[in-house]
Amino acid sequence: MENRKVRLRPFVVRMPSGDRYWTVLDEDGLVPIAEVDEFLRHVRFGRDQAESMTATYAGAIRLFLVWCARSGLDWRECAGRLGSFMFWLRHARLDGDPVVPGPGQQPVRGPRRVNTVLAGVREFLKHQVTVGNAPVAVLAMLYEVADDRDLPVEVRGEASGPRYYARARHRSAVPNAPVDRASDDEVVALLLACRTARDRLIVLLMARAGLRRGEAVGLRREDIHFVVDARHLGCSVPGSHLHVVRRDNGSGAWAKSRRSRAVPVDFLVVQAFDQYAVERARCTEAAFSDMVLVNLARPPAGAPVKPGAVNELLVRLSRRAGLERVVHPHSLRHAFATNVVEAGAAIDEVQQLLGHRSVTSTQVYLHPSPQRLRAAVDRVGSLVEGARS
Known part of the structure; x- marks a missing residue:
């Protein structure tokens, strides 16, 4: 994997109406990346999501595109390599330092942050399949078929047989810690x-x-x-x-x-x-x-x-x-x-x-x-x- 610096950055766009959404600028820092910008505008105005949601997605997609560029791959080819992306997320910084985790080295990003980034990347890639910018085979790389037998009883509903759903293939295990509540x-x-x-x-x-x-x-x-x-x-x-x-x-x-x-x-x-x-x-x-x-x-x-x-x-x-x-x-x-x-x-x-x-x-x-x-x-x-x- 190359460790060259890739200068992509999130950017907030204010529309004439006063509404705002976040996008990602290219390496020159002047022009939004077309596919990313179209997706984030769709999230903000097509799905009627909050500005903060586009900010979260923009940050996630930026990390994904930086990793793709450092890997020397087109983002359309990387859906099947999200396992490597997860490793990079846990240990890599954006300053170009090599990913060489040593004994006792603390991860740069925790499991919850990794899962948040993966969720944003999945939504981006799903949208690209929908609009024809990525092959349908990408969906099979993102999801696998699962049933609800491993879910808690309260969640399964009243159906007698198992119900099937698409489960994300890549997800970082989150420690089963108590809820962080204020006493x-x-x-x-x-x-x-x-x-x-x-x-x-x-x-x-x-x-x-x-x-x-x-x-x-x-x-x-x-x-x-x-x-x-x-x-x-x-x-x-x-x-x-x-x-x-x-x-x-x-x-x-x-x-x-x-x-x-x-x-x-x-x-x-x-x-x-x-x-x-x-x-x-x-x-x-x-x-x-x-x-x-x-x-x-x-x-x-x-x-x-x-x-x-x-x-x-x-x-x-x-x-x-x-x-x-x-x-x-x-x-x-x-x-x-x-x-x-x-x-x-x-x-x-x-x-x-x-x-x-x-x-x-x-x-x-x-x-x-x-x-x-x-x-x-x-x-x-x-x-x-x-x-x-």
Whole structure:
């Protein structure tokens, strides 16, 4: 394999309408690579996916094309060599250094990152087969036929016989580690570290309603139904709740799923929202925004909070609270899901609350924590107590 440097780079394109998507520029850094650009425009506008999705795909395809170029192969010929690509992903950097992993050397990319890149490459190659830029034989190199007998019982459905589906041939094994959830103590510490009602509401929307960061900052005032009976609003969902709706908010905030969902909220979220409403009313510029979460102190005042600002907020709160680690947005969402499962919710209920398209994404929360396993054993009681009874 050649180790010459290949200068491809992701690039964000702003359309006249204001919509944006990411593409990949050629080695001169001036022109988008035609096949890649067409695919990413299709993802953004044909599939109505978020800008962030095109950014993820652009980064993945860039790595694939760099590897193809260093291998001296056309990308159409590389679908059958994704095993070698996976090895390169784990150990190679983009500075031209040779791939010579030694004993004890840490991989450059972990298994989750490798699988994310592979998913983007598969989508790119599938699209090229669809539009006729790659032979149909590429699909057989990407997928193999499998059945659902190795899937959890909750995922198989009610069909008596096995169901067949196309399974990706190349996938890096991910360690079966516990879900990275924020503990209840960490959530309380973050809330105590908040200095504004808006910041408390942001934390609670993720930790007590399970929203993704993009869903939280993408809420509009019309999505908030914090009333006992919302029928006068044209909504039949009982109790206080909010609606997660997929729309382009212009700030990079997107709901991941196309399917809208209603999420019930508890009194903590309602109370935090009421306190924030008083705080927001003091900002004159906020009155002109339909977004729920807006800038109140930072300029431009009244502008929607961006997804990246949520990460920055949690970094500040984690340090201010004296936590041993930085709590990330998804850790708060995981905390909500785990608490709901441990409270006895069924898997379909958790799936609906989280907005998962497939129940397999929800399956991870069914793995019991060490505390639940300890409690299960303690509930059995001792043999002596059983004999006495």
